[in-house]
Amino acid sequence: MTSRTLPAGFLWGGAVAAHQVEGAYNVDGKGLSVADVMTAAGTHDERKITQGVQPGEFYPNHEAVDFYHRYPEDVKLFAEMGFKSFRTSIAWSRIFPQGDELEPNEAGLAFYDRLFDECHKYGIEPVVTLSHFEMPYHLVTAYGGFRSRKTITFFTRFARAVFTRYRDKVKYWLTFNEINNQTNYDREFTLFTNSGFQVKPGENAEAVMYQAAHYEVVASALAVQIAHSINPDFQVGAMVAFTPVYPATDNPRDVFKAQRAMQSRFWFSDVQVEGQYPSWLTHYFQAKKYDLDITPADLANLKKGTVEYLGFSYYMSFATQANDHEDDQFSYNESQDLVTNQFVPQSDWGWQVDPEGLRYALNWMNDRYHLPLFVVENGIGAIDHLTADHEVHDQYRIDYLREHIEQMELAMTEDGVEVMGYTPWSAIDIVSASTGQLSKRYGFIYVDRNDDGSGSLARYRKDSFYWYQHVIATNGAELNQTVGEKDESKS
Ligand code: P53
Numbered sequence: 001m002t003s004r005t006l007p008a009g010f011l012w013g014g015a016v017a018a019h020q021v022e023g024a025y026n027v028d029g030k031g032l033s034v035a036d037v038m039t040a041a042g043t044h045d046e047r048k049i050t051q052g053v054q055p056g057e058f059y060p061n062h063e064a065v066d067f068y069h070r071y072p073e074d075v076k077l078f079a080e081m082g083f084k085s086f087r088t089s090i091a092w093s094r095i096f097p098q099g100d101e102l103e104p105n106e107a108g109l110a111f112y113d114r115l116f117d118e119c120h121k122y123g124i125e126p127v128v129t130l131s132h133f134e135m136p137y138h139l140v141t142a143y144g145g146f147r148s149r150k151t152i153t154f155f156t157r158f159a160r161a162v163f164t165r166y167r168d169k170v171k172y173w174l175t176f177n178e179i180n181n182q183t184n185y186d187r188e189f190t191l192f193t194n195s196g197f198q199v200k201p202g203e204n205a206e207a208v209m210y211q212a213a214h215y216e217v218v219a220s221a222l223a224v225q226i227a228h229s230i231n232p233d234f235q236v237g238a239m240v241a242f243t244p245v246y247p248a249t250d251n252p253r254d255v256f257k258a259q260r261a262m263q264s265r266f267w268f269s270d271v272q273v274e275g276q277y278p279s280w281l282t283h284y285f286q287a288k289k290y291d292l293d294i295t296p297a298d299l300a301n302l303k304k305g306t307v308e309y310l311g312f313s314y315y316m317s318f319a320t321q322a323n324d325h326e327d328d329q330f331s332y333n334e335s336q337d338l339v340t341n342q343f344v345p346q347s348d349w350g351w352q353v354d355p356e357g358l359r360y361a362l363n364w365m366n367d368r369y370h371l372p373l374f375v376v377e378n379g380i381g382a383i384d385h386l387t388a389d390h391e392v393h394d395q396y397r398i399d400y401l402r403e404h405i406e407q408m409e410l411a412m413t414e415d416g417v418e419v420m421g422y423t424p425w426s427a428i429d430i431v432s433a434s435t436g437q438l439s440k441r442y443g444f445i446y447v448d449r450n451d452d453g454s455g456s457l458a459r460y461r462k463d464s465f466y467w468y469q470h471v472i473a474t475n476g477a478e479l480n481q482t483v484g485e486k487d488e489s490k491s
Contacts, residue, residue: 005477006412011125011421012472013085014078014444015377017132017177019061020430022091024068028107031097032137034145034196035061040436040451043349047436049192052137058453060436065429065447066457071115073459074428077445079122081465082472086124087376087423088115089132089177090162099136099154100143104161112162116169126170127311127376127423129239130159130223132177133193133433145196146212149293152219159223163230171235173227174311174376175220178241180268185209186335189434207290217271218298221305235308238272239376240265242312242361245332246319248339253322256330257337261320264332266368269310273369275303284331309420310369313377314404317341317357349381349440355403362411362419372418378404379425381432381440384462392446392462401464402479409476424468428459444468 019035026032032053039048040060050057067074078086092099094108116126135145136154143150163173182194185205192198195212199205220238227234245261247254263280270278276299285292319341320332344354358378365373380400384392401424411417429443438449444465449455470481 006409006475008475009084010419010475011085011127011172011374011423012476013083013087013124013127013421013423014081014425014427015087015127015423016067016426016428016430017129017134017433018089018091018094019064019132019134020426020433021065021067021088021428023062023064023066025059025062027068028094028111029097029105030091030108031093031099033091033093033134034137034140034192035134037137038192038436041434043435043437043440045435046187046189047434049188049198052141060431060438060451060453063453064431065438065449067428068111070457070459072118074445075115075118075122075124077459077461077465078124078427081444081469083122083124083427084472085127085172085421085423086119086427087127087129089129089134091134092131092158093134093136095161096136096154096158097138099139099151099158102157104158104165109161109165112166113169116166120169125172127172127174127374127421128162128166128170129174129177130162131155131175135196140192140196146215146219147195147197147208149215151196152215152222155219156222156226160226160230163227163234167231171233172374173234173236174239175223175236175272175307176216177239178313179213179216179220179238179272180240180265182209182213183265183332184334186333193433204290207288207292210285210290211292213268214292214294214298217268218301220272220307221275221301224305224307225301237309237311237374238269238307239311239313240269242314242365244317244357244361244364245338246317246341248319248321248341251322253326254320257322257326257332258320260330261318261332261334261337264334269365269369271302272307273310273371275306277302307371309372309374310365311374311376312361312365313425314358314361314375315378315380315425316347316351317344317354318352347380348383349435351381353380353400355400355407358404359407359411359415362408362417363415366411366415366417372420374420375408375422375424377423377425379442381442383439384441384446386446386448386460390460392460392464394462394464397462397464398467401468405471405476405479
């Protein structure tokens, strides 16, 4: 595996999100965000969402891994790995602590100046998500998050403030992280983190999700337009969780069910890329009698605010099967309609590990969208063991990443797909989004912090750190360099 040549300038790097690393949740004027009212859960249960911050509860994002104070040390380690890019988000509630102020918080803006300057010191290009599961909590309590059309205005005001401030420091932007996670509208976590609301008793969760997501795609399209009025060189992308949904069998009903699942998961990027709703979905709204607030002005704005590239996360694949009683309308309910794929193994958290699915994903999006693609997340959550010598022999992580990079390189060199870069999840250990655990580790850099918040916060390079350093140094040509004591494979 030495012959594949990737383009010069390929954006190798790593990714995190503000709320999962920064901590300092109430420092320098930061307001509470949705991430600040979620407790920690165990491996197989959901995080609790509390009414504000409650005494006696533990909120792991409040301190996270203290990147807010330790970023110079961490960015230096990223540079040592050879990062060309670093994906993070701007915590919305640092800039607009309540969300509905008219003027931004200077101390919050100043923090990201320092962070982006630190990146540029090492030639690292920031890739910045505007909204990564961290809406100001006041927008939740006062407006119901994206239930309200007003939140479009709050979001675009935030976007304008940061586009203006970082006009010459950030070139690559993403609007909403994994905007399509809320396809699984039965999960409290997805609606709360994507859209800032919870479903009320008696409400049709699917209908409310579609309304909120409509406001988000409009907000995204407006942000694209604002971005280009501020700096025509900005590259603004959409971001979806690319979890492909395969048919469980070759039964045509299963195949159609899988197609409907893919339509349901990817109408978000269809709208963000094409600038219009797919026809199946407008028919679906009518059939379901979903009377949504979608105005002619919205539709015009969607057309004017299409994205220039598509970022996506890739962790796993799904499979689905038609129900015997499925009506003609074929709907997809992600909390009920998935089945286990017997051909792929699962991680300790039950995620179906499928490297070839990444090549499929890249080809699928290339065929559908005809835009440059950016792998902005890919990785495996695993229990790591820190040795007495402060080493972590994470061969399972190296194996996961190597197999996925191989498939990405095949898509690029054999299939002709244009990929801008690869920023695996995660650059450094983070607080897991879905479980709040520190022990579901993703990083190249180990952080001494435990699920209960104990630990020194010291940083240690894992074996995968040295392995990835060599991958970047060879521009992806050498993926088999082994490191350290190695081969304590857990996978
Ligand atoms: P955690 C679901 C499916 C795919 C990706 O996830 C997901 C989720 C939400 O849990 O989230 C993304 O930490 C997300 C990151 C997150 C990462 O994947 O739940 O963009 O914020 O940490 C991994 O194991």
